[in-house]
Amino acid sequence: MIGQRRDAVISASGAHFAFTDRWGGVSAVPYEELNLGGAVGDDPDAVRTNRELAAKALGLDPARVVWMNQVHGSDVAQVDGPWPTRRTPAVDGLVTATRGLALAVLTADCVPVLLADPVAGVVAAAHAGRPGMIAGVVPEAIAAMESLGADPARIVARTGPAVCGRCYEVPDAMRAEVAAVEPAAYAETSWGTPAVDVTAGVHAQLERLGVRDREQSPVCTLESGDHFSYRRDRTTGRLAGYVWLD
Template identity: 60%
Template sequence: MITNVGLGAGVGAAFTARAGGVSRPPYDSLNLGGAVGDDAASVRDNRGRAAGALGIAAGRTVWMRQVHGADVAFVTGEPGGSGSPGDGLPPVDAIVTTEPGLALAVLVADCAPVLLADPEAGVVGAAHSGRPGTAAGVVPALVAKMRERGADPARMRAAIGPAACGDCYEVPDAMRAEVAGVVPEAYATTRKGTPGLDIRAGITGQLAGAGVTDVWLDPRCTIESGDLFSFRREGVTGRFAGYVWIKGAEDE
């Protein structure tokens, strides 16, 4: 259910998968997305199960309203209108915190979940970077926001989670040209010989351009792996998540 990632001492990071939850088809079973048509009680149960498996305290995860943009927000554990941290945030596709014990979550089902950390500065961030967000530069914007909080790109560690791979992610030729015009590394040709995009390669190039070279890539393709949710493969489906957080003293 969980793939843990090493982003440095004092930092927790992980990607969930599909199994281990209570949602019924077509969201079976560990769907963490609250805006895909699944039963709300099942989503709450699934989020509690994931947090428990990761050792994250109840009610200490920030969820974004993702819109495929490049806006970034700094978040704290102060509860919003619903009593949850981060509630009331405007729509954003990346978030940053310096607060120990506060987990940042990014939901995906073909887009790339990107986790960043500077353990020395005590700054972590998460981004939702699909085709539009990658072209718009959400990950470089996340690096810049983390720098505002004292992070150094030369110290940052990044993890890019499962996403649609360049062999599978087929797009019209004009769309490939448009994205590759701003992110050249994303240019790809699928195994069928058709125009494609390699979003993770594009993000890796963006990170390098921002000074972040310590990058871990999850090799799994969401379209190919039945263990993960994929919108392109299934249409109506759930969402898995990437989590990153600064561990509190009690977690050390």
């Protein structure tokens, strides 16, 4: 698990970012081992245990991690604590100004986007798959952060493991549709067919919004056996990205 050790957490000016891999949990095949997704068919008890293991490995209280019911949209919710009921709202972005509250995003090829303005004390997490990137979930997350006092010039952005543009093959018409909205996402596979690079699209959006401090993971989930990939395996687990402030 990336981040299973405290020294593996990426930190910047009091903001902390972490991304998991598939190892160090209790889930059985085909979700082995550290599946953190609760809606993929895995044993709910295993998922709860995995979420506890991941949080504690990061030095977090599992009860102070906020999750989403992700639907490939652009809605962003502001939170100041865990959801009061068992029903998790259908959103693809979270923002908070509550220090010590961790926001989590689940992925298995989509781009996990973690954002923080340590000066304003605001963090956000967004789930940017191809539909969400086109719909504008990242600009919506930045706007939600700004409403709480964040400044894009101060925002630190980290994107995690995701399927790369060399592997994300799509029909030519779909590539054209995506590129019409975000030209930076236009790509070609390593074997010469139409593709989409969602990570490139996300970073282009962040650049236009004024976010300069950006880094992306070099990991392609489809190529890496250490990460879950829906496009590769279909029935599989989910990785998580976490962001929080001291």
